Amino acid sequence: MDAPPAGTGPVPGGLPRRVHAGYALGSLATGAFGTVPGLLLLPYLTDTLGVAAGVAALLVLGPKAWDVLVNPVAGRISDRTRSRWGARRPYLLVAGVAMALLFAAIFAGPVDAGPAAGAYVAIAFLATATAFAFFQVPYVAMPAELTGDYAERTRLMTWRIALLAVAILVSGAVAPLIVSATGGGVAGHRWMGLFVAALIVLGAVGAFLGTRGAPTGTVAESEPTLRAQLAVAARNRPFRALLLCFVVQSAGVATILAGVNYFAGQILRDPDGGPTLLFVCFVGPALLVMPLWTRVGARVGKLAALVAASLILAVGALALVAAPVLPAVAVYLVVALIGCGYAGQQVFALAMLPDCIAWDEARTGRRQAGVFTGLWTAGETFGLALGPGIYGLVLQASGYVSSDTGTAAAQSDTARLGVLLGFTVLPALLVAVALLTLRPYDLTPARLAEAGTVRRGHDVVAVGDDSR
Helix, strand or coil, X not given: CCCCCCCCCCECCCCCXXXXXXXXXXXXXXXXXXXXXXXXXXXXXXXXXXXXXXXXXXHXXXXXXXXXXXXXXXXXXXXXXXXXXXXXXXXXXXXXXXXXXXXXXXXXXXXXXXXXXXXXXXXXXXXXXXHHHXXXXXXXXXXXXXXXXXXXXXXXXXHHHHHHHHHHHHHHHHHHHHHHHXXXXXXXXXXXXXXXXXXXXXXXXXXXXXXXXXXXXXXXXXXXXXXXXXXXXXCEHHHHHHHHHHHHHHHHHHHHHHHHHHHHHHHCCCCCCXXXXXXXXXXXXXXXXXXXXXXXXXXXXXXXXXXXXXXXXXXXXXXXXXXXXXXXXXXXXXXXXXXXXXXXXXXXXXXXXXXXXXXXHHHHCCCCHHHHHHHHHHHHHHHHHHHHHHHHHHHXXXXXXXXXXXXXXXXXXXXXXXXXXXXXXXXXXXXHHHHHHHCCCCCCHHHHHHHHXXXXXXXXXXXXXXXX
């Protein structure tokens, strides 16, 4: 069954559970790619290929920073796509499969150590990040076109984030185990690359098939240049505030992710089982509290719930600075608290994005989901890349010693302090300070309804100028 024609608008109310589940499957792909490079790529470069921490930080940051330019292009191209599968779904399949193949190639280089090996990883990672942009941008754009209902978007995001948590758990916990179980070093990372590639294929194909027959909404051509897209976003004050907050918070979360292996090995003294236990404690509770966060959001509103979840995340990360003197069980309990905050932070930020898109359509009469999601994923990708980059520079500044043996070298007390502070204080500050950028955000169901009413009355100017 083909999707309805592009001219039909999003459904006004509930979506079938098949569409909820099908759309959520895409999080297997986004979760695996968002988790494993941030978790394993920096230590792979420093402790297996022997690349200096500062250079490794730049090699990890560069390809993801490239996506800042590529994502808006992907959004513009998907906005202009016309096919019997809709504007977005073709990219779920084609870009998703390409991303899987390229991800496996990152760890399948012809050189096993040294600068040449690091350069190969950077090039392969750049290609994978480009394919990811063409999957992620259309994927994130779809909710605003699947439904026009404010509450339904939260439900759709809850399904997505729940499966995202599963993807993070499976990829983040199992990937290090595969590396260890298959001999570690370069060979172990190659097997891990194949495993993650399989997860990406499952998610991409599942999302493509699961959203078959779902509403495609009205997709208009977006602005022709990046400058014009930025101008569109600049006139949407709630979007500006939400994007800035999410980018900074993504950098904070990414520093935690980048530091897991280092924290487990240098602080917990458990380099083999520690990363997996940290991930189980981080993601497991998140799955349990997801329904609770949905009820909290319905009761207090998305904005207040986002603030609350972010503060829980920040306070938990700051508390981990005491990890060297805490028993291991206490450390893992604090990590579980961080996971609860992270779950809510993701749910509400992603549920507020379609509201910003709907607000823009109500003001202007133009649906440009690709513009906003292209800029959103560019910002998110940059934040997720900035985290490992910052963490690598902290390691370099604290004197971290690299190794090409597949096992971390012995580190000084100063280096171990850098590992600790980069994993705790730094992300806590980033997540908490980012909340200050949300002060201009003021979208509510009533304000969205008011904007739609004014638009239907052809009085766009009255609420249309939100550039202040």
